[in-house]
Amino acid sequence: MKTINCPLLGWRPVSEFTAAGVLEPEPADLGEMSAAQWVFERNNVPMRRTEWWYHGATQLWFKVLRDTATDTIIDVTTARD
């Protein structure tokens, strides 16, 4: 079973978590970008990126650094960090 080493909960099965997409802070100003570009454009090649992950049982949110080519989780931090 695949597990996640969580800073608060220790090793937990990945099935307890829900992946909630890439962490992408909303820009204060879209600048040159159109609203449609902000909503739809993805730079979606295989890469390392930080994502929001939610732990259902404790209702805690985590930031997870994950490689989307190999599905390896590199780092997990709490939402506050």
Added chain:
Amino acid sequence: MALRLLKHAFIEDYAEPRWFNTPPELKKTYDIVIIGAGGHGLACAHYLARDHGLHNIAVLDASYIGGGNTGRNTTIIRSNYLTPEGIKFYADSMTLFTELSDDLETNIFYSERGHFTLAHNESTLRTSRWRAEMNKFYAVDSEVVDPDEILRTCPQLRIDCGGNHPIEGALFHPPGAVARHDAVAWGYAKQASKRGVEIHQHTPVTDILVENGQVTGVVTPRGTISTRKVMCAVAGHTPEVMAMAGLPSPIEIFPLQACVTEPMKPWLDTIIVSGSLHLYVSQSSRGELVMGAALDPMELHSRRSTFEFVTGLCDQVLDLFPFLGGVKVNRQWAGMADMTPDLAPIMGTTPIEGFYLDAGWGTYGFKATPIAGLTMANTVAEGIDDSRIRAFSLGRFDDFNLVGEKGAAAVGH
């Protein structure tokens, strides 16, 4: 057959004729380069050669033909969609599919089974009625049936579904079918090759050359090819190929897994789908149960399989067919599904002159193989979008003009 065997015993050179003949060397120039030798890419090449008289075409693939999502899907063909664009498009595809064995002189094992989308609650039943009415309006055979009717066709089904989510009815689509997916790819390859199309396997495209907004060539490890038209049909690798052309994409890649059981005597002659249980199952001509589920829950550019998938899927299948408890799962695999925000494909011209897209086919590309090939061939040959694919243009995202195909996926995503 026996005579042929006897004849071969006396001659030295007894090799079967090759299905497609491709010269060992790439040419310096092609009129059209198609990236991706799956069903869609090969179908496009076939219709370009047959209907438009274009023969100087190369189909390039990073791996072997039909080795991507063409060879990884669960081969279900249906047209009971929800939007007018979707219903008409897939109905045309089914018409082409029914004639495809003759067209390609290749038996694609097209087998009409009837397709049940089970409803386990009132709200699913309501959507089923909506879909049935939309389908009938566009002359697609589709109706809502009650549990007794389902049992008449599939008496093995446990209608109370383990007691947790009893089946209250289903959307029944009599023309729902399955076909041999490899045969579709190989049949198109055979016919395209006959008309002079070159199919180069193990030839990845590493870059696309663009000058002043016009495609001028593609780069491969075997050399640079100059061409004015490139058609991209690479499913799960679409964002990478679009990035080569300098285009952003709205596509996200999710793994979609499937598995087959050991072969059994024929007992399941329909296709059973349940959105609530996230599963679809049919029996192949070899007797294996071909089963699939929903997308994996996180984006991933990989074809890895997981144990969680098999256990989760089998848990649900056993609710419907408890007698399968002792049956073994033989193989499992995954494909990379290119999902768009509105679950409709992205097809046609792009802001880059000469760069054409056939992408975003997510979990529903196989059933569209002939019509996607045909409309893309028209688009590439004429340089303007075929009227049937205008609703699926890349530009729809700039205008927030989405398609909203809720009937796209057999199971909810």
